[in-house]
Amino acid sequence: MSEHWMWTEKYRPMKLDEIVGQEPITERLKQFLVQRDLPHLLFSGPAGTGKTTAIIAFAHELYKEQFPGNFLELNASDERGIDVVRNRVKNFARTRPLGDAPFKIVSLDEADSLTRDAQHALRRTMERFVTGCRFCLICNYSSRIIDPIQSRCAIFRFPRLNNEKLIERISYIAKKEEVKVSEEGIQAILYVSGGDLRRAINVLQAAAVTQKRVDADAVYSTTGKARPEDISQMINSALNGKFLEAQEKLRNLLIWQGLAGTDIIRQVHREVIKLGIDEKDKVYLVDIVGEAEFRLTEGADPEIQLSNILAKFTQLGKSSGK
Amino acid sequence: MIAQPWVEKYKPQKIRDLVGNNKAIAKITEWLQEWPKSISRNRRALMLYGPSGVGKTITVYTIARELGFEISEINASVKRSKKRMSELLRISTMTWTLTSERGRRVLVDELAGLSGKSDRGAASSLNEHIKNTRVPIILVTNDVTDSKIRPLKKICTLIEFEPFEPSEVTAILKRICRKEKLTFDESGLELIATHSRGDIRAAINDLQTIARTGTNISKKAILELIRSRDHTIDISEVLDRIFYAESWNKAVFAANQSDVYPDELLRWVSNNIPIVFTDINQQVKAFDLLSKASIFASRISRTQNWRLLPYSKELMCITGSIIGGTPTPNRANYRFPEWIRQMGFSRGVRQKRASIGQIISPIVHMSAKKAYKEYLIVLKALLKNPHTRSTFITELELTEDLIQFILKD
Numbered sequence: 001m002s003e004h005w006m007w008t009e010k011y012r013p014m015k016l017d018e019i020v021g022q023e024p025i026t027e028r029l030k031q032f033l034v035q036r037d038l039p040h041l042l043f044s045g046p047a048g049t050g051k052t053t054a055i056i057a058f059a060h061e062l063y064k065e066q067f068p069g070n071f072l073e074l075n076a077s078d079e080r081g082i083d084v085v086r087n088r089v090k091n092f093a094r095t096r097p098l099g100d101a102p103f104k105i106v107s108l109d110e111a112d113s114l115t116r117d118a119q120h121a122l123r124r125t126m127e128r129f130v131t132g133c134r135f136c137l138i139c140n141y142s143s144r145i146i147d148p149i150q151s152r153c154a155i156f157r158f159p160r161l162n163n164e165k166l167i168e169r170i171s172y173i174a175k176k177e178e179v180k181v182s183e184e185g186i187q188a189i190l191y192v193s194g195g196d197l198r199r200a201i202n203v204l205q206a207a208a209v210t211q212k213r214v215d216a217d218a219v220y221s222t223t224g225k226a227r228p229e230d231i232s233q234m235i236n237s238a239l240n241g242k243f244l245e246a247q248e249k250l251r252n253l254l255i256w257q258g259l260a261g262t263d264i265i266r267q268v269h270r271e272v273i274k275l276g277i278d279e280k281d282k283v284y285l286v287d288i289v290g291e292a293e294f295r296l297t298e299g300a301d302p303e304i305q306l307s308n309i310l311a312k313f314t315q316l317g318k319s320s321g322k
Numbered sequence: 323m324i325a326q327p328w329v330e331k332y333k334p335q336k337i338r339d340l341v342g343n344n345k346a347i348a349k350i351t352e353w354l355q356e357w358p359k360s361i362s363r364n365r366r367a368l369m370l371y372g373p374s375g376v377g378k379t380i381t382v383y384t385i386a387r388e389l390g391f392e393i394s395e396i397n398a399s400v401k402r403s404k405k406r407m408s409e410l411l412r413i414s415t416m417t418w419t420l421t422s423e424r425g426r427r428v429l430v431d432e433l434a435g436l437s438g439k440s441d442r443g444a445a446s447s448l449n450e451h452i453k454n455t456r457v458p459i460i461l462v463t464n465d466v467t468d469s470k471i472r473p474l475k476k477i478c479t480l481i482e483f484e485p486f487e488p489s490e491v492t493a494i495l496k497r498i499c500r501k502e503k504l505t506f507d508e509s510g511l512e513l514i515a516t517h518s519r520g521d522i523r524a525a526i527n528d529l530q531t532i533a534r535t536g537t538n539i540s541k542k543a544i545l546e547l548i549r550s551r552d553h554t555i556d557i558s559e560v561l562d563r564i565f566y567a568e569s570w571n572k573a574v575f576a577a578n579q580s581d582v583y584p585d586e587l588l589r590w591v592s593n594n595i596p597i598v599f600t601d602i603n604q605q606v607k608a609f610d611l612l613s614k615a616s617i618f619a620s621r622i623s624r625t626q627n628w629r630l631l632p633y634s635k636e637l638m639c640i641t642g643s644i645i646g647g648t649p650t651p652n653r654a655n656y657r658f659p660e661w662i663r664q665m666g667f668s669r670g671v672r673q674k675r676a677s678i679g680q681i682i683s684p685i686v687h688m689s690a691k692k693a694y695k696e697y698l699i700v701l702k703a704l705l706k707n708p709h710t711r712s713t714f715i716t717e718l719e720l721t722e723d724l725i726q727f728i729l730k731d
Contacts, residue, residue, distance in 0.1 A: 315602045
C-alpha cells in the first residue's frame with residue numbers, strides 16, 4: 001500500500017492514546033473498548049480534528065489482526081446514491097462478525113452530504129442490523145443530521161485543536177522526518193492551517209520536500225497562491241468599479257479551481273469583515289452576502305448569485321468614489 | 323491560481339512591437355513628440371476611436387511611455403461628476419507644472435461608460451479643460467456616434483483604429499503559442515483569427531481558454547469553441563427582443579416564444595447585461611431580478627414542477643423600463659455565456675481532478691473530491707522531489723498525462 005507517502009497517513013495514530021487534543025473523547029472510547037460494547041456513534045466537528053482517526057484507531061484496538069473483515073469505511077459523498085450505500089452495508093452487515101469480535105463497525109464519512117430522504121433510509125438500515133453491526137457517522141455539522149438518527153447515536157463533538165496541540169504534533173513529525181522548522185515556520189503553518197491538523201501536516205510535508213529547513217517563506221510559497229488572496233482580489237476588482245473583471249475572477253474560482261459557491265460566499269463574508277470601509281456599508285454587504293448564501297442553499301445558481309453580490313460591491317465602490 | 327491573462331502578459335512593450343494601424347501610430351507619436359506645437363487652435367486633443375480589442379488604449383500607453391510621458395488615467399471605474407473631473411484635471415495639471423521639465427504627463431480618458439446620470443457634466447467639464455489644457459489629453463472611445471460625445475468631437479483631432487487583419491492576428495497567436503510551448507494547427511489559428519473579426523483581445527482570450535485544457539491547440543477544440551460562437555446568432559434575436567422591447571409585456575412574450583431552455587436563457591441574459599446596460603445602478607437592479615429568476619429555475623430543475631416556469635422567465639425579462647435605463651443605442655454584439663463555454667472546456671480538467679482524487683481517496687480516508695484539493699500540494703511536492711518521484715509514480719500508477727496535470731494545476 002501507499003500510505004507511507006503521505007505523512008498524514010504515515011503518522012495517523014493507530015492507538016487512541018496517540019490522538020492529540022481530544023482526551024475527553026478518547027477516554028470515553030477507551031471505556032467502550034474495555035466493555036467491548038458500543039452504541040451507534042455520531043462524530044461531528046471541523047476538518048482535521050481527528051474524527052476519522054478516532055474511529056479507525058478504536059477499530060484497530062478492538063479487532064487487532066481481524067480489523068479488515070470487521071471494519072467497513074464508506075464515504076457518503078463518493079458512493080453514488082443511498083442505494084449503493086445500503087447494498088454495501090447490507091452485504092457487509094448481514095454476515096456474522098469475524099473471529100471473536102462482538103460486532104462489526106461501519107464508518108460513514110461526510111454523512112451530512114446525504115439528503116434527508118437518504119438519511120431516513122439509512123436510519124432503517126441502522127435499526128435492522130443493530131444486533132451485529134454498529135455505525136459511526138462522521139460529519140462537520142450535526143445539525144444537518146436528522147433528529148431520529150441523532151437520537152439513536154452517542155454524539156461526540158470534536159473541538160478545533162488549540163495551537164499548543166498542533167505544535168506538539170507538528171514538532172513530533174518534523175523530528176521524526178529530520179526536518180528543522182523555524183519558529184516563524186511553525187507560526188506560518190498555524191496561520192495557514194487554521195486549526196486543521198491534516199492541513200498543517202500537508203503544508204509541513206509540501207514545504208519540507210523542497211528543503212530540509214522549513215521557514216515562513218517555504219510555508220507560504222507552498223500555499224502562495226492560496227485561495228483567500230483570490231477572493232480578496234475578486235472583491236477589490238468589484239470595489240474598484242471593474243465588474244467584468246470581478247466576474248471573470250469569479251468564474252475562474254468556480255470553474256477552473258472547482259470551488260463550491262458556498263465556500264466562496266463564506267470567504268467573501270470573512271473578507272467583508274476585514275474591509276476598511278464605512279461600518280454601515282459593511283452591514284449592508286453582510287446582509288447581501290447572507291441572503292445569497294441562503295439562496296444557494298435553496299439550490300440557486302452560484303454564478304448568478306455571486307454576480308449579484310459583485311454588482312452590488314461595484315455599485316458601492318463607485319458611489320463611495322474609491 | 324488565477325493565471326495571468328495573456329492579453330496582459332504579451333502586451334507590446336515598445337512602439338516597434340505594435341502591430342497594424344501604422345498610420346494611427348505614426349500620427350499619435352508625432353502629435354505627442356511635437357506637443358504643444360502640434361495642436362491646432364480648434365482641435366486641441368486627440369480622440370481615438372474604433373471597435374474594441376484593436377489596441378487603442380495600449381497604443382497610447384506604449385507610445386507615451388516610450389516618449390517618457392507619465393500617464394494619468396481617468397476611466398469608467400472613476401465616477402465622473404463634474405466636480406470630481408475638475409479636481410482630477412486640476413491635480414494632473416498642477417503636478418505637471420511642479421515637476422522638472424522631463425516629468426511630462428499625458429492624460430488619457432476612456433470615454434466608455436460615460437453614463438447619463440452619474441457622469442452628468444463630465445463631458446462639459448472635459449470640454450472646458452481641453453480648451454485650456456497645459457497637458458496633452460487623449461480620449462479613447464468605441465463609439466463616436468454617441469450623442470454625449472458629439473460636442474467633444476468638434477474640439478478633437480480624430481484618429482481611427484481599424485480591426486486587425488486575420489493574418490496579423492494569426493501571427494500574434496502563433497508567437498504566443500511558441501512562447502507558451504503549445505503545439506498548434508496553423509489552420510486552426512487562422513480560424514480563431516477570422517472569427518475574432520479583428521478583435522485581438524478576443525482572439526488571445528480564446529486561445530488561452532483552449533490552452534487551459536492542455537498544451538495542444540487542436541482544430542477540434544477550436545471548432546467546438548467557434549460553434550459556440552455561431553449559436554450566438556439565433557439567441558441574439560431573442561435577446562434583442564427582450565432588451566429592446568417596447569414594453570415589458572412584449573419582452574415576456576418574446577421569452578415565452580423562444581425555445582431556449584430557461585437555465586440557458588438566464589446565462590445569456592446575465593452575461594450580456596453589462597454590455598447592454600452600462601450603468602452600474604441599472605446592472606445592480608438587473609442582477610437582483612436575475613438572482614431571483616435563478617431561484618425559480620433551480621426549483622424547477624429540482625422538483626420538475628414546470629408550473630413555476632413563468633415566474634422564472636418573467637423575472638429574467640430585463641428591459642430598460644424595468645431597471646430605469648436605456649439599453650446601448652447600437653444593438654450589442656452579444657457574447658456567448660462564458661459560464662457555458664468554460665464549463666464545456668473545463669470538463670477534461672474536472673475529470674482529471676476526479677480520477678486523481680479516486681486514486682488517493684482510499685489512502686487518505688477522504689472523499690475523492692476533497693482528497694484532491696487537500697493533497698494537491700503534497701502530490702506536487704512528491705513529484706518535484708527527485709528522490710521520491712519515480713517510486714511514487716510507479717506505486718500510485720500515475721500516467722504521464724496525470725503527472726503533468728498535477729504539476730500544472
